[in-house]
Each structure stands twice: as structure tokens, then as C-alpha cells.
Amino acid sequence: MLEISDKTNLLEQASYKYTLQDVPEPNLYRDVYNYEEVPKVAFNHRRVPMETPPDIWITDTSFRDGQQSMAPYTVKQIVDLYKLMSKLGGPYGLIRQSEFFIYTKKDREAIEKCMDLGLKFPEITTWIRATKNDFKMVKDLGIKETGILVSCSDYHIFKKMNMTRRQAVDYYLETIRDAFEAGVVPRCHLEDITRADFYGFVVPFVNEIMKLSKEAGIPVKIRACDTMGYGVPYTEVALPRSVPGIIYGLQHYAGVPSEMLEWHGHNDFYKAVSNAATAWLYGCCAVNCSLLGIGERTGNIPLEAMVFEYGSLKGSLDGMDSTAITEIARYFSDEMGYEIPPMTPFVGENFNVTRAGIHADGLMKDEEIYNIFNTDKLLKRKPGVTISKTSGLAGIAYWINEHYDLVGDQQIHKDDPMVHALKDWVDELYADNRTTSISNKEIKEKIKELKGND
Structure with a gap:
């Protein structure tokens, strides 16, 4: 039929x-x-x-x-x-x-x-x-x-x-x-x-x-x-x-x-x-x-x-x-106290965060190189970096610019003395057998200390 x-x-x-x-x-x-x-x-x-x-x-x-x-x-x-x-x-x-x-x-x-x-x-x-x-x-x-x-x-x-x-x-x-x-x-x-x-x-x-x-x-x-x-x-x-x-x-x-x-x-x-x-x-x-x-x-x-x-x-x-x-x-x-796994796409803490210094260097030049889309526009989340033993000078510079909202001429670069001082401090921490990333609070306190010594 x-x-x-x-x-x-x-x-x-x-x-x-x-x-x-x-x-x-x-x-x-x-x-x-x-x-x-x-x-x-x-x-x-x-x-x-x-x-x-x-x-x-x-x-x-x-x-x-x-x-x-x-x-x-x-x-x-x-x-x-x-x-x-x-x-x-x-x-x-x-x-x-x-x-x-x-x-x-x-x-x-x-x-x-x-x-x-x-x-x-x-x-x-x-x-x-x-x-x-x-x-x-x-x-x-x-x-x-x-x-x-x-x-x-x-x-x-x-x-x-x-x-x-x-x-x-x-x-x-x-x-x-x-x-x-x-x-x-x-x-x-x-x-x-x-x-x-x-x-x-x-x-x-x-x-x-x-x-x-x-x-x-x-x-x-x-x-x-x-x-x-x-x-x-x-x-x-x-x-x-x-x-x-x-x-x-x-x-x-x-x-x-x-x-x-x-x-x-x-x-x-x-x-x-x-x-x-x-x-x-x-x-x-x-x-x-x-x-x-x-x-x-x-x-x-x-x-x-x-x-x-x-x-x-x-x-x-x-x-x-x-x-x-x-x-x-x-x-x-x-x-609600729910712990979202940090690597969860779109919502995890590390979703658009990099630890590698070479990636941070790319983000500083153009965030599109290492970010999947404009996460600031679509999710109100700027791409970020965490500081660890692999972050390098570029990662530290990017972290400072991101967390202190430095834009344009205000931005600091990886040849800045503050960046080098922080890099030396990071290297010392990991030379002393540290295995975890450095928290944002620790970095901000160290920056205050370094500024106080100027």
C-alpha cells in the first residue's frame, strides 16, 4: 500500500x-x-x-x-x-x-x-x-x-x-x-x-x-x-x-x-x-x-x-x-556549596585559564590565540593565568595586568623589574620543593611587599 x-x-x-x-x-x-x-x-x-x-x-x-x-x-x-x-x-x-x-x-x-x-x-x-x-x-x-x-x-x-x-x-x-x-x-x-x-x-x-x-x-x-x-x-x-x-x-x-x-x-x-x-x-x-x-x-x-x-x-x-x-x-x-570540577567546560575555575608561560605570552599578544571565543563577552569571564613553575615572565606579567585591570599604556610587560622580582620569588618557592600553584592572595601580598621595599 x-x-x-x-x-x-x-x-x-x-x-x-x-x-x-x-x-x-x-x-x-x-x-x-x-x-x-x-x-x-x-x-x-x-x-x-x-x-x-x-x-x-x-x-x-x-x-x-x-x-x-x-x-x-x-x-x-x-x-x-x-x-x-x-x-x-x-x-x-x-x-x-x-x-x-x-x-x-x-x-x-x-x-x-x-x-x-x-x-x-x-x-x-x-x-x-x-x-x-x-x-x-x-x-x-x-x-x-x-x-x-x-x-x-x-x-x-x-x-x-x-x-x-x-x-x-x-x-x-x-x-x-x-x-x-x-x-x-x-x-x-x-x-x-x-x-x-x-x-x-x-x-x-x-x-x-x-x-x-x-x-x-x-x-x-x-x-x-x-x-x-x-x-x-x-x-x-x-x-x-x-x-x-x-x-x-x-x-x-x-x-x-x-x-x-x-x-x-x-x-x-x-x-x-x-x-x-x-x-x-x-x-x-x-x-x-x-x-x-x-x-x-x-x-x-x-x-x-x-x-x-x-x-x-x-x-x-x-x-x-x-x-x-x-x-x-x-x-x-x-x-549551595557545590564544588564544580575546575576543568569543567564553561563553568569550571580553570575553563579559560592557562598555566604555561608560552600560552600566557600568546594571550598578551592576542587573547584569540589561546581562548576559544570572547569569554568576557559571552560568559563575563576574562581569560586568565595561574602562576606556577611553568608560568615564566609572560605569565606573571599577564596575571598582573588581568588582576589589576591594567589596559593600554598602563600594562606592564615581561621586562618590567616587578615581573623579574616576582619571577625570582616564584623560582625560589619551587626550588624549595613546592608542588602547587601559587594562590592569588599570595601573589598580591608579595606585590605589596615588593612595592613597600621600593
Whole structure:
């Protein structure tokens, strides 16, 4: 049977209708996931087209997945971070939604205070258990959309839930009907999709969800969750690990529109950002992230990373205020006591700091030589240097100019007597078996001492 595709406007075979394979034993993909070995990446050399949607955006899970790996945030912290997130997302709401827990009095207070701010973006959504009481709480708060866990791999269906695939589908659909009856848009979280039988379970299950959505006259969102970080962005990779294949299949064989499709990834194999960008490129409008990447195990997709990934792909930040990233990082550090690993891109203490004297010499001549972009403009963070045994005269001169805001004719150069005196002092410290960098406080005190001796 041939039909005109709404997506491609071309005649396509409509015979690819997948039915649920209610297998007696779980498919655990032991050839890929041996458990005693590194997971394998298998190729089938099948290509799918890259179909980037006209609009792409970011959603947030900092107050849900992020909170699961930290001490619970206070109401004030949630409200403050929510406001900063709104600032970061800009006037067009490119950080479109943020999901919250709803179970405790504190959770509900935080939601109410964020709603009272009257900010259009990020829209407040929730994540709940599949019970009528939880749906009632969502409706009472005026929340329009909520996440529902619908685990889709046989690891979860057989091993955790002790169900068959058919039983799992029936249980999930009953839950989704409850959401529709409550007038709430369900966001179905396809947990562990990168270990799931894609055409034997995922596609036929999502087809049933889409049918139910059409009957109810209420839209439904599908979140593809790479729960263990197994997804890979490479082209021609076989399912279930192929990110392009998952996005393509959900669109073309399960009928999920791009704007209803969301990618949620983890960073267990360092692929969170590349997988998220790949999801965008192959037809997924939304990527779900958390501030600083904080989340289960190795964390989620860092939200700040996808801000710059967006700018790279679209050629513009489209109104996003990237300087808010630095404010967010400082808030985590100063107000919440969270220690950001110093080498973390964009937010770490050493992100745009160099220790090598030869690099500092380049920075003095033109910061573009050793800085990735104008970090002062985009992040309100000037490139810096730390003083160590490898800093040299150039590094010391750069440090003085940076920390005392010396510009133009005021700047000192590496042949300045003060620079040479500091260099001699640094060399003496390291000759005495010092192994750490010299703190800013130590250097400033030494400069005061040297000036006092003049």
C-alpha cells in the first residue's frame, strides 16, 4: 500500500506497521551488552536522512533528575535557579520547560513560588508516579503537562517489573488514559530505550500511545531516554544504540512529530552532548538537560553545553543570555556549596585559564590565540593565568595586568623589574620543593611587599 507522507510529501510504502512481539523470554542483546565486557558498537551500514527541525530547543530536569544526585534543594534555591534559567533562555524561551517533583510540601511550595513569578518560560511541568492521586495533585496545581515513566527495555519489563511486554503495554496505557482523563498532557518517558527491542516493542507501543492520543484529542509527548548512556551518534550504527536510528524510527514508523519528540541522555560514556546534538540534527526538537550536567551517576546532558551547541548549529544564540551561565555556576558554588570540577567546560575555575608561560605570552599578544571565543563577552569571564613553575615572565606579567585591570599604556610587560622580582620569588618557592600553584592572595601580598621595599 502506498500513501503520501505528511513529512516528506512523497509516496511511501505504508506496509511498515510493526506489531508488538510478546516474546516469552527477554531480549537482552547479549551480543552487544555482555556485561563482563565493554558494550559493543555494531554497524549495519543503514543510513537515515538528517532532518533537522526548523525550531529546536532545550528542556530542563535540574529540579527532578538533578536533585536525585544532590542534597535536596531549598525552595529559595529552586526559585533563584529558575529565575536564572529564565534569564538564560532569553525572550524566545529557548529553555522551554523545566520539570519538578511534586511529592513533598517543599516541592509544591517551590512550584507555587515559581508560578507566582509569572514567567512565560521555562514552562513548569512535573514528573509523577502513575497513580490517580498524583494526577489529581498535578491538576490541582494547574500543571498542564507531566512526565510518566514507561520503561521500555526487557531489562526493566521482565527483570524489574516481572511482566510480559503485553502486560507492560496494558499497564502503561491505563496510566496514560488517566492523564488524558485528568486533562493533562502526558510526557511518556521511554526509559532505557538504548537497550530496548525497538521494532518489537518500542514502535508498536508508541503507535498505541499515538492512537490513544488521537482518540482523546490531547497531544502526547515522547521522551527517548538513554538511561545508561549507551547511545552513539555515529551514522550507520545498528539499533538499539543508534541515536539517528531511534529518532528516525519514532518519527517515520511511530508517527511522532518532531515537536513532540524529546531526547534525554546520560554521560556514562562521555557522549551526552554529541548524542543530544545528533538528536537535534535527525529530527528531535527538544533535548532534556540539567544545569552543570548534574544527575544520576555521571550526570545528564549539561544544559550550558547545549546553549553553545545551539549557537554553533544555528549560527546565533537567538536571544539566549549566555552570561547567566556564569551566574548559575557561581550560585551553585557560593550559595549551595557545590564544588564544580575546575576543568569543567564553561563553568569550571580553570575553563579559560592557562598555566604555561608560552600560552600566557600568546594571550598578551592576542587573547584569540589561546581562548576559544570572547569569554568576557559571552560568559563575563576574562581569560586568565595561574602562576606556577611553568608560568615564566609572560605569565606573571599577564596575571598582573588581568588582576589589576591594567589596559593600554598602563600594562606592564615581561621586562618590567616587578615581573623579574616576582619571577625570582616564584623560582625560589619551587626550588624549595613546592608542588602547587601559587594562590592569588599570595601573589598580591608579595606585590605589596615588593612595592613597600621600593
